[in-house]
Structure formats: C-alpha cells, structure tokens
Amino acid sequence: MKRLRYAMVGGGQGAFIGAVHRKALALDGQAELVAGALASTPERAHASGRELGLADDRNHADWQALLDDELKRPADERIDFVSIVTPNHLHYPVAKAFAEAGLHVVCDKPLVHTSEQAAELARIVERSGSVFGVTYNYGGYPxxxxxxxxxxxxxxxxxxxxxxxxxxxxxxxxxxxxxxxxxxxxxxxxxxxxxxxxxxxxxxxxxxxxxxxxxxxxxxxxxxxxxxxxxxxxxxxxxxxxxxxxxxxxxxxxxxxxxxxxxxxxxxxxxxxxxxxxxxxxxxxxxxxxxxxxxxxxxxxxxxxxxxxxxxxxxPAGHPEGFIEAFANVYLGVIAHIRALQQGAAPDPMLADYPTLADGAxxxxxxxxxxxxxxxxxxxxxx
Known part of the structure; x- marks a missing residue:
C-alpha cells in the first residue's frame, strides 16, 4: 500500500512531542515525512529538516512558505496531511490555513485558545471536507x-x-x-x-x-x-x-x-x-x-x-506496548479516514477511530x- 505523505509544522530540534509524533507515524509504515517547517527561526527550521533528511526544496523556514509550496505542486506530489506540533498559540492560524486549502490536518491538543476559534475551524472543515484529527493520544491505548x-x-x-x-x-x-x-x-x-x-x-x-x-x-x-x-x-x-x-x-x-x-x-x-x-x-x-x-x-x-x-x-500478550503505540493508533484512525475518502468510500468507524475536531472543541x-x-x-x- 502506498504510504501517505505528510508535513510537520513545529517539532524540530529540542522538541519532545514532535519526535514522538514522527516515531508513531513511522511505526506502521503507512506515512512518510516529506516536508516541514520545523522551528520558529529559519536557521533552526532548516537545521532540523536537514537532520531528518528532508529535501532542500521541501525544508521550509516557516509554515506559510510550506503551505505556499505545497499548493504550487501538482496534486499527486502534495502532502496528504499536515501534523501540527507547535506551542498552542500557533495551532489556530496553522490549522485554519491548511484546512482552508483543503488539506487534511492533525493537531496537537489543546486544539486552540477559544471556542470561537474552534467554531471557525468547524465551519472551515465542513466547507472543505478536510479530515481533522486531534492527538488526545491516551484514547489510543488498547x-x-x-x-x-x-x-x-x-x-x-x-x-x-x-x-x-x-x-x-x-x-x-x-x-x-x-x-x-x-x-x-x-x-x-x-x-x-x-x-x-x-x-x-x-x-x-x-x-x-x-x-x-x-x-x-x-x-x-x-x-x-x-x-x-x-x-x-x-x-x-x-x-x-x-x-x-x-x-x-x-x-x-x-x-x-x-x-x-x-x-x-x-x-x-x-x-x-x-x-x-x-x-x-x-x-x-x-x-x-x-x-x-x-x-x-x-x-x-x-x-x-x-x-x-x-x-x-x-x-502478543506479555509484550508491553505503550505511549508511542497509542499515538500511532490515533494516526492509524486518521489515515484510515483519509484513505477511505481517497477511494471514494465511507470510512469504517472501527478503523477510522480517532479524536475529532468536535472532541478538540x-x-x-x-x-x-x-x-x-x-x-x-x-x-x-x-x-
């Protein structure tokens, strides 16, 4: 099965949660990191991307440049979703911009700062049809x-x-x-x-x-x-x-x-x-x-x-699983939903099991x- 392509905003050098998200996404081989804007300064963003092996033309100084570049690319080269792992104050503007562009979004919690922002995201997602997951990872534990x-x-x-x-x-x-x-x-x-x-x-x-x-x-x-x-x-x-x-x-x-x-x-x-x-x-x-x-x-x-x-x-039982696997299960739910939409099918709720925008709101x-x-x-x- 072809792996989905994703970009990450935040999560660069010295960031704890970004590395957890990347490890979780790598666990099942269903998604690969192809682009990013990984830090708050261009120098650290580029250095972080190089460490992770991003191509120079998809290793961006900021999230606006990342989004602009993706929208210029042919549809079959674009990312399938973006993972937002920044400090909380950036969740809303980044999620809003990517969802308005019709791209699927996974955002760390808490979702945004206000209910008004959450409601605006809900309106945008309803119009765009974007899949929107929120990484309350503890719900991913078996x-x-x-x-x-x-x-x-x-x-x-x-x-x-x-x-x-x-x-x-x-x-x-x-x-x-x-x-x-x-x-x-x-x-x-x-x-x-x-x-x-x-x-x-x-x-x-x-x-x-x-x-x-x-x-x-x-x-x-x-x-x-x-x-x-x-x-x-x-x-x-x-x-x-x-x-x-x-x-x-x-x-x-x-x-x-x-x-x-x-x-x-x-x-x-x-x-x-x-x-x-x-x-x-x-x-x-x-x-x-x-x-x-x-x-x-x-x-x-x-x-x-x-x-x-x-x-x-x-x-099997007796072989411990934990924190990263729980994150991976949340992402598997999002990926199952995205794949279903790409195939023109209704998502199977047993497979597309993940915290949604409504949970975040x-x-x-x-x-x-x-x-x-x-x-x-x-x-x-x-x-």
Missing amino acids: MVREARALVQSGAIGDIRKVVVEYHQGWLATKLEDGGDNKQAAWRTDPARSGAAGALGDIGSHAENLVATVTGLETERLCADLGTFVPGRRLDDDASMLLRFRGGARGVLVVSQIAAGCENGLRLRVFGTTGTLDWRQEEPNTLLHAPLDGPPRLLTRGSPWLSESARLATRL RGVRFIERALESAASVQKWTDF
Whole structure:
C-alpha cells in the first residue's frame, strides 16, 4: 500500500512531542515525512529538516512558505496531511490555513485558545471536507478502548461516578526560569500556552479520557485552580467536581507540582454492577471488578478482548506496548479516514477511530468553563 505523505509544522530540534509524533507515524509504515517547517527561526527550521533528511526544496523556514509550496505542486506530489506540533498559540492560524486549502490536518491538543476559534475551524472543515484529527493520544491505548467497549456493552451497568486524576511533578519548581527548558518555558507562558496551565496541558487529556471511555456529557462543573510555585503566571494544580447529564457525578484532579510523580494518569468508572480501573503507567492491564464476582485483571493482547482493543494491539500478550503505540493508533484512525475518502468510500468507524475536531472543541470549552468557575463565587458553572 502506498504510504501517505505528510508535513510537520513545529517539532524540530529540542522538541519532545514532535519526535514522538514522527516515531508513531513511522511505526506502521503507512506515512512518510516529506516536508516541514520545523522551528520558529529559519536557521533552526532548516537545521532540523536537514537532520531528518528532508529535501532542500521541501525544508521550509516557516509554515506559510510550506503551505505556499505545497499548493504550487501538482496534486499527486502534495502532502496528504499536515501534523501540527507547535506551542498552542500557533495551532489556530496553522490549522485554519491548511484546512482552508483543503488539506487534511492533525493537531496537537489543546486544539486552540477559544471556542470561537474552534467554531471557525468547524465551519472551515465542513466547507472543505478536510479530515481533522486531534492527538488526545491516551484514547489510543488498547485497554482504554477495551474500557470503552465494556461500558458500551453494559458490563458495569449504569455509570454512577467517575474519578480521573493526572499527577505530574516536573513543574514542582520554577523550571521555566533560566531558559534551559523549552517545554517549561512555553507551557507556563500565557502568550503561548493560553489562559490555562496544568488545566490545559494535562487537564484536557483527563477530560477527553472520561468522555472517550464513558460517553458521558458534562452538564455542570465546579473548579478550584491554584498556582503553588511563586511567580508562575498560570495554574499548576486543578481540582473540580463534575455533574453529567443523566445524574452521574465526577471528580477530576490534575497537578504538575505533585513532587515525585511522573505521569500518573488514572481513570476509575463506577457503575451499578461493577467498576473499571485503568492506569497509564501500567497501560497493558485493566481491572474489571464486578458487583457479583471476583475482580478480573484484563491484559492487552488477550483473544477475548473487544474488536476495537484487538485492532489497537500489535504484539502478543506479555509484550508491553505503550505511549508511542497509542499515538500511532490515533494516526492509524486518521489515515484510515483519509484513505477511505481517497477511494471514494465511507470510512469504517472501527478503523477510522480517532479524536475529532468536535472532541478538540469540547476540550476548549471545558478549559473555558473551568476557568470561569474558578474565578466565580457562584462556582457551579453550566457546561
């Protein structure tokens, strides 16, 4: 099968997430990097492209030059999609321009800064017909997809309560000072990160994980945001209560100042007839504790899992898969959708399984409502 061609905006020298995206895209051999505008200065952009083996005529100083060059090329030479892995403030202008040009887009999260920007992207994508994916990668884990399938099958009954937590400790000190850590610098800068800190960076992941697994729709929330490190301009800790349509309740807790924690994302879903418990740091297992029987530990790669979990699995049980594979599964969903459109066919929802623009827009609304609630004496805020 012919590999799709993609370009990358951002993700050059010293960037953590760009390398993860490229490794994920290389994993299944379905896409190849052919063009890029990989950094914020022409010198670093060109140096980054040379390191990755880009041809000189497709190694661009900025994303505008990249887009202009692609549109001048014959259709059979153009990229099939662009991957946007820049700091948050560039997501909207880059995604808008490429989608307006009719090109398919994959954008890192959080999608954009405002719901108005998200709505404009939705209008553009509806007109252009572009595929638009958002890399909430945790939904790509096989056992997260198994949890979703168990909820949908009624294995835990009606959901009563959801608890999601995401604890990191890497920002427990003012790491952004001194300029040595690019990730800390832009993620704590309101001009580049947006109005939210930990809430936007990892809280958006937690919200998406809940929505992906449970299908619940948030109705109201009550948020408490904090900034513990002196001099930091954005929140580094967030706690909130959630109320879902239908009566279920939820608790969401995220922090980037939890000293000693690494990437402690955990989801528990409590239903009328059972509970599900998944931890990102042990992603190959899922605990299912039924009301009327002993708990069972489900393992990735087992033959009795759901079709969606099996499709997201590459290795036999007992051979660990993780973070990059989850990213790769998101990209496989986008690629399946693009291939279906290229063949004039409807996408198979089991294969074209990825977070969409609508998921990204909901994540932006979640951030806005949490900020509104945190600043309000009313506290409970409609979603």
